[in-house]
Amino acid sequence: MQLEGEHVFKGPREEVYAMFRDPEVLATAVPGAQSLTKIDDQHFEGAMNIRIGPVSGSFSGKVEVANEVYPEKFTLIVEGRGAPGFAKGMGDVELIDQGDGTTLLKYSGDVQIGGTLASVGQRMIDSVAKSIIKTAFETLDKALEARLAAKAGSAPVEFKAPTEAEFAAAVTKDMASGLSKVAEVRMLFYVIPLIVVLVIVAYLLSH
Amino acid sequence: MAGRVFGQSIPRNEDPYLLTGQAKFIDDIELPGMLHAAFYRSDYAHARIKKIDVSEARKLPGVIAVYTAEDFGEFVRPGPLQVPPPTAIKGSIFHARPLMPIAKDKVRYSGEPLAVIIAENRYIAEDAMDYIVAELEPLPAVTDLEKALEPGAPLVHEDLESNLAALVKQERGNYEEAAAKADVVIKKKIYVDRGAGAAMENRGLVVNWDDRAREMTIWATTQAPIPLRNSIATRLGLFEEQVRVITPFIGGGFGPKIMTSQPDDVLLPIIAMWLKRPIKWIEDRRENFLATTSERDQIHYAEIALTRDGIILGVKDVFYHNTGAYDPYGMTVPLNTQTHTVSCYEVPNFYTEIRMVFTNEYVVTPVRGAGRPEGVFVMERLLDYAAQELGMDPAEIRRRNLLRKERFPYPTGIIGQDFVEGVLDSGDYPETLRRVMEVIEYEKFRKEIQPQLRAQGKHKGIGIVCFTEGTAVGPYEGARVTVGANGKVTVATGISTQGQGHFTVFAQIAAEQLGVDVKDVNVITGDTGHFHWGAGTFASRGMGVAGTAVYNAAVKVRQKALQFGARFLGVSEDEVELCDGKVCVKGDPSRSMPLGEIALKANPTRGTIEPGVEPGLEATAYFGPPYGATGAGAVAMIVDVDPETMAVNIEKFAIVHDCGTVVNPLLLEGQVMGGVHMGIGNAFYEKIKYDENGQLLTASLMDYLIPQATDMPKEMIVEHLETPSPLNPLGMKGVGEAGAIPTPACFMQALEDALYEYRLQIDETPLNPSRLWELVQQAPKK
């Protein structure tokens, strides 16, 4: 599946970049994350539970950052596996300073979905992926807004993790829970590609 | 040919059990201490196996054992090759890469087993999958048939230089010379995509090893019980007699159940021996799509050369055939394509070339039609394009080129799946075409109805297509017919039954010879404990080959009954006849002896029997034809298309079919209609779709669409022509695959006719409404 798109963040590139470097953002964009471990500067491993409507699963994943050109672009190579299947993606992310205080994020990549997810869930993949991307950006918008407000105001504005955030209620809520029983064994990261891409992007950049 | 019961529409003996839920299917078998198996399968289509850790899974309560390739030791080796290489065809190349029973070192298709779990029940076995950790290193997958052969393509089998699995060229006459002289040459690239057998019952296996008796009993949903038994015995180092394969009632076959070398066939008997407990494995629907073979998937570069009058001078067809990751079933499918491309037409020059390709998809083996629909699709499409080009009616171009009745037997010069040159034994192809045109009122539709409809802006089209079906191929089948002391008859044969009605039609053949009631004939199929010679149920050969063996055996028993009867009645043999389950003295019905009594007396407990006389009212016979009998037919259909949404309604479907002598018209009609059902699926509903990474996207009935009642033609007409085959004494030919063969080609022709303004040339099957709309958008003229 080809993924391509862009999103305008209402903030300067430095701030957007800084946001992506903030580990807390990770939690915002990847609700359900259980753990993330840094292997080295370019490699990370993580685990999370995801629930989209009736579909749920635990995933474990690996992320690699490559071709990093600070602070403009980088390539993410993401692989996540779990009981419902796997996702494997490679995406280029670019941050463009638009000169008006906003930052354009462009992403393009190719994602492979496999296993049960692909074999019985193909009907849902497109709309779920789109929806997750949309929600992830909305979440990041909120995060950015909170950060900018905190910077401008005297009192620090706390950004709430999306599990709490109202506008992202659906996705985050669905993701927050997961497999209770078998989750321990070997888990997961990521079902739907883009969120991972983004999230991971965020995570990587933050280190 | 019709007799007292032979040739009559007799409802089936097996029905009452099936209709009341009393028939025993594989998953109905329960044995004490039985364990349940599940396969842990690869999500990746192509990957290197680094490590498979099953230690956590083994600890789960209720899990008895978990095995990986490592545990199976030397049992993990490819094979066997179920169908030998086509050495009969000179110059052919074939790289045998039979199935691996479990992935070792490398995974070659998504769904390939990595581990087998044995547990107290299937629920727990599936739970255990969450605890297995497979470390796989994904490799680039190959799925595109043409790209697969390009240099540098990832290799499915790294010991080969390329992904070419086989190359076979056959020619009669000289196509290039013919094309040079032709008025018109049409070249097309044609696709025939993949569909599933999708029997309503998935596959299954129950294995019981009796360690004290040293005997293994296997219940299996197989179409080939004897080859299955033989390969299991060989692998386990047992005598064939120590292994008994029994097929219970089977919920449909349609081809894929012919496989005897799939992972479950190989591994479960080994495990049952190790654990000394019965093991049951019932495939689920997702597994059925992932790991039961399916078929079609060819790309053809085809040409036809004709005169201005539409007379065919030659056909050339170079095609890529997807065999999947392995080729355990040899070249049956593409060879069938070669023999069925020019099918029923007089084509003096014909060149055909198979390029069989390995891909990271599951294996392709025959599914109802088995290569024939592909060949017929190519040829019939070419004829339609030629008719368009020449401004000729599609029916007329066919009429001009059909083989004449006097041409039989007609050697085709092309070697087929049975490794002998194809010979069309008999038929009357022009008559099938004439009759189908008559029953669908072709001329009236074309000349009166359609012009009116078009004037009203309606889009209704007609299609008409001819085809052959090579059936009843060798090598042989056998049967044993026995009259019991109760006067009833038992017929045992080696093939197995998946719903064809063998329990009734074989009974009709025997009952006709022995003068008994059809209900008094008990037919046993698919139990190696009862009969253990034969090849299996495939290629529409049950009736033509096994049915003939039943006939031969029944004739012998009849002769024996008359001999013994005459002797016991104290008259000479020419003085007796069979009458109503008895041997009677001609002209004196008071002097008779029931068959049961003769059977009892023919099996004495004292005294002696004469030299040369075999005891009992029993005989065994075999039959093997020199080559297969070829059935044929013509179909026509009328479709109504909504040109905005591309919704299609099949209003009427007619088929005139000739499978030689008809044994049971009622059952025959059912077989034909069933084939048409699959053909309609292959035209507009059913598609096995892999993505470019080798992921199967259609592993459920949500996405793999089997035609429903509302999708089927609103009116169906089935008629028969009876041209007996000279190849067997009853003149029978097969019919099992007939309906599936011509239907996609006919459907596309009818669509093109319905959407006439767009001058479509539909060179692919199956379609769906979205794809049809796309084709209309791309059409040159609107």
Added chain:
Amino acid sequence: MTTHTIKVKVNGVEYVREVEPRRLLSDFLRHDLGLTGTHVGCEHGLCGACTILFDGEPVRSCLMFAVQANGHEVTTVEALGTPEKMHPLQEAFHEKHALQCGYCTPGFLMTLKPFLETHPNPTDEEIREAIDGNLCRCTGYEHIIEAVKLAAEKMATRS
């Protein structure tokens, strides 16, 4: 995993059994009660082979948990007729050759029994829609439609 005790009346007989909540009703009928006439073809609600009557209405037994049948009545194909004395619907299927492998057949019968009670004189179109949720791979449905019409006649003359 905790089990639940359920009491369910199947074909007029009351059964009391312990079941895990996840046990599918289809598996319960087939493997716990031995009523194997109900067949399983897809376990995701599309083939219709597992159709049974739940409190008199046709439902997919693969899309219910056995525990949900507690206190309810289930009817399976075993209750419809016997090989010696078939229901008119079964007779009609036999006479019209409306089954081949017979695997899907119990699902068709259980769908059609209540249908014929409410549609004593069904049209082709009504029959097609009534059986749209039952897949048959062998027959192409034509003979099934004929059998339903014959069954309707048989039931009309007998009542």
Added chain:
Amino acid sequence: MKPIPFEYFAPTSTEEALEHLANLGYNGKVLAGGQSLIPAMNFRMARPGALVDLNGIPELAYIKPTADGGLAIGTMTRDSKVEHSPEVAQRFPLLLEVMPNIAHPQIRNRGTFGGSIAHADPAGQLPAISIVLNANLKVLKKGGERWVKAEEFFLGPFMTVLEPEEMLAEVVLPGLPPHTGSSYQQVSRQKGGYSLAAVASVVTLDTAGKCTSARMVMISVGDVPILSEAATRILVGQKPTPEAIAEVAEIAASKEIDPGTDIHATAEYRRHLVRVLVRRSLSTAFERAAK
């Protein structure tokens, strides 16, 4: 294809059900008809820790006429009950048209009206129908009740505003004024299959033949059912003309939807279908309103 183990609760009253949902939180899931949930569980795509089965609560299944000419439908009302209800036929002929397209007869005997809405499948009919009929949805949780307009209920594919401790309890369909017509148009690959695209319209005319209300919703062409703004904006206040309807169709197809591509249909084809089905649906609805 067997589900993972889960805990099972079979409350016999709404209060009891809400109590379980409150205790279970994210671990719990409501089991209504189960005709979408159980297949997902059989594939092990859905892995809930606990199910709260509403099938033993008779008080949740009813079709009650309301004073304004509408209906209140209890969440556990079986689809087949809605399909065959004379009140539904009389008050909401649109539902009569829609219901036979929801899966197959056996599924409708078990599937529920509320369950289908709460499931929020973008290809599902009832979420869209609840929007086009302007439904009010009663949402309950332990000690609380809230009403949500159907338009605001759906957040994304399979996602709604329902919190884990909440359940959809009732769907209230407001009565339709006189001279209202409706039409449902769907294209699917098979009867009862997922729609490739579908459009439902409900329009009202005044005595002069002018349109006073036009609601139109589109299915399977976005991550939630899409209520057309263009239909209301362009049609209300004028006599419906083929030109106006064509304009709505054009705007709806080009601007209001975001269809996806899957193995059954491309985004372009779905867009095309919307153009066709909007026209058919609105024209038919207006014809019926004029009768």
